[in-house]
Amino acid sequence: MKNRLSIINNFKKDGFVIIRGLFSKNLCNESLKKIKKIKSFEQQKKRKEIIFYKNKNLKEIKYFKNINFYITEFNSFYSNKLLDVASNLLNTGV
Secondary structure, three states, rough: OOHHHHHHHHHHHHOOOOOOOOOOOOHHHOOOOOOOOOOOOHHHHOOOOOEEEEOOOEEEEEEEEEHHOOOHHHHHHHHHHHHHEEEEEEOOOO
16 A cells, blocks of 8 residues: 555545555455446435436446445445545544
């Protein structure tokens, strides 16, 4: 993982940072598989819990409220590891 100061500087400069290896590839792949198993997202559309970004022939999820209710693997993303990174980036206790 990049050093802490480099990560913070990139975040301040770009407004986001990519930290490779923060989550396991297995967790990411399993989460993506579960998203792909949801056929039409009709239930989520009715509840206005999902917003899609459409670009040419691509339809991508832009926002998915309460995704962890539908795909429990996403609970693993809400971890102390992520909160520690966010706390450092924002220079606050999250």
